[in-house]
Amino acid sequence: MAPITFLEAIRQAMFEEMAADPRVVLIGEDVGVYGGAFKTSEGLLEKFGWERVIDTPISESAIIGAACGMSYLGLRPIAEMQFIDFIACCFNQLTNFVAKGHYLWNAPAPMVVRGPSGGGVHGGPFHSANPEMYFLHTPGFKIVYPSTPYDAKGLLKASIRDNNPVLFFEHKFLYRRIKEEIPAADYTVPLGKAIVRREGKHLTILSYAAMMHVSLEAAEALAKDGIEAEVIDLRTLMPIDEETILNSVKKTNKCLVVHEDTKTGGIAGEIAAILSEKAFHDLDGPLVRVTSLDTPVPYAPTLEEAFLPNAQKVFTAAKDLARF
């Protein structure tokens, strides 16, 4: 098969799940007639009809509420946020209603909320968000943030088939920038499993989404300086794959976390806590964080570049850590 983009992987996952299972429906703003603001649902309306591909008013709370209501009758809705930033508009519906349903009254909501996230495309402060940690702190969600077309397709399929509400973040920087050959046959990638993207012995770099590629680039540069970094793609933030993280850190004894989310309250802090609880005696140095600045995402390219992590920043931090 010809290589496909990240965006096409998302589209294929939805298309194939909808073709295989009439319980799967798509609801969101401009997902039907227009095929989605980024064309992730292009062609779905023509194939599956207006009952399954539902254009809505600009009402994020209503989209989430309706998707949740649909799931209670046995459907498996996919709700699209046109930009993931707008998930803040339905924060209450998600965190208070959807997330708590199974714990409180045995009503799991098998629904996926997905949308384009992340910066690096000069989207400015309201079209570049990485809101995963708002939701990681809410018990009840699974949180997926893939970095490759193969994973995007496999994880989205697994998310649609999961019995819990899944928040699925699609880094828009990756949409058209990476291509990958993927199998023609149906496959899924299990939620909650990280993957070792590059083996190494001197330090562990944990990352996900767009920063995964930045981390790999840095690892190549580090290798030229004789530092072999093990790079792990978390893929799923909730549940987080503690086993893969701990196995690697116990081997390398050093850990660097790279994420595009802002620093304070980012997943790196959570990982630091996990390591200090479960691998304290294996650590030869501090957990180091390379993250975005603790500011809104600025618009000007010069500012956004300063805001975001990059391979150089990862390289420098890794060099410092390797000295321990």
Added chain:
Amino acid sequence: MPVTETRVKAAKLSRQQYLDLYYYMRLNREVEATMTRLFRQNKIVGGLYASLGQEAISIGTSYALEKRDWLAPMIRNIGALLVKGVPPRDIFTQHMAKYTSPTKGKDGTSHFGDLENLHIISPISMLGDLIPVMTGVAMAGRYLGQKIVTMTWIGDGGSSTGVFHEGLNLAASQKAALVLILENNQWAYSTPVRRQVPLENLADRAKAYGISSYIVDGNDVVAVYSTAKEAVERARAGDGPILIEAKTFRRQGHAQHDPAEYVPKEQRAYWEKRDPITLYEKFLTEDKLLDAKGKKEIEYRIAALLDKEREFAENSPMPPPELASEGVYCTGPECHNLQPKWERPVDELLPPKSCVKPVWTVAGFGSGTASSGGTAPIHFGDVAAANAEKPSALTKRSGKPAARLAKKPASKKSSRKGGR
């Protein structure tokens, strides 16, 4: 133009149905009276919210639903749960946080549901959230080919939330079979309705969504039932969503802790004279549907039932501490057995049958009726049709607003767009 109906012809009920309404109103009141006693004995773990004086609304509206229909109560709709078939013990155990409660003590009050049998969605405390949820239930019901109606309630206070608007607007744009009961009890905690909303009738909110609405005396159970019945039938026939404003009064404070001293004495006195149960008893006696003996029998039946149910609740254990960490996620296939109940051929929804041409008009869906009375079909890719919808055509049909729009120079708009 959708109108607000204020007079619905009283529905003709059988003797049994009249007595059912009476039984449930009395049961509603006695369940709450029992809980007030339990509250004073410190046996209710959290707050206690009363629907005293509002029982006719919960009972009259939910009695109009069929078994297959879905409802989502709010905090003052315990009566609707009873009508739908929830045993009083569930309400007692919920309030007492017992392990035997539907949520096993994880939540209290009327916060529980039943997806499998009774078709009840659990409410949450954030007002208005149930409106889009019940819209989604109605949409899924239509998709599955089920002829269901969904019903939920909102207060005068909750009708000011953003999600009330989002939910009702989505329901209207989808023509969802939703009946929304706006229970105007005139007080949102301590804030009177006049300080919340500059409207004489909250039913007027329906006009913003182009949907039908009703205003009904919320203390007249037959009027409430008749209105709800008509609304439910219309919603089932595809005429939804429908808003019913039921005017009533909250006789107690927001919850047990609140003496509600902010309520004017005259207002309270007026409504206490209009007690829905007393009014209905008068009606039943005059129409010879109920005599003193019949009344006694019902009272005895309710007392015997509630004694048993209260004892069950009081004797139930608290949940074991280890339960606290269980159940955040649905794990394993057996935790989610919910399968859609298809009442239409599934192959209609799969290609090739589900495929649509790139140009179409969807009759009866989305198209609806424009405020001018003309139809407003949805077009996709149909340039000629799209052009026909532009201001000049609209001006002809509906007049003023579109004409004003048309005067704005199109060039200005496009140049701004080009500059981006």
